Amino acid sequence: DADVTQTPRNRITKTGKRIMLECSQTKGHDRMYWYRQDPGLGLRLIYYSFDVKDINKGEISDGYSVSRQAQAKFSLSLESAIPNQTALYFCATGFPGTDTQYFGPGTRLTVL
């Protein structure tokens, strides 16, 4: 069973639509992260959260919002999707004191 799950795994949408990507974890970790991966650009941090009441912007938060509904759930929203948000999105979790991050399988998002 996967410790970090992401839904959906693939999504095609149109410009201007609101999209939510969901992440759930069973690892009991306090820290959760959202990244996007683009060819040649690597992994870039969008938002991260160190507990339910803590939300922080990453390198590229413009156009995105997040919600930490519970320790185990962290959602990423695109309020009005645009084509340059087409990318592979990863959720990750972490535990204080270890620095290791555990990544989910990713969501491939295409915005037409």
Added chain:
Amino acid sequence: QQQVKQSPQSLIVQKGGISIINCAYENTAFDYFPWYQQFPGKGPALLIAIRPDVSEKKEGRFTISFNKSAKQFSLHIMDSQPGDSATYFCAAPPGQTGANNLFFGTGTRLTVIP
């Protein structure tokens, strides 16, 4: 913030050869430098990490070499195998205290030819 420069972008190595991937960073508030490995269709997974009270860390065929004065670190894969074919990312901590996220390099796609 932090900038991490990773090279090469892609690498082709014969089976049994040595693969070397390099990363350079700007400044760091604390010392923790991991390498992540990503197979197609999967999320990245921690491969090996170093906290540089030492200049080198070895785990099996994988070694991190760290040069603090040059602000560089590298991943060496000895006796490279086709199963090592993947994308590798280095990462570095932020350049200022108060933040606990990682900054990733742009990735190196390694292909090991049988």
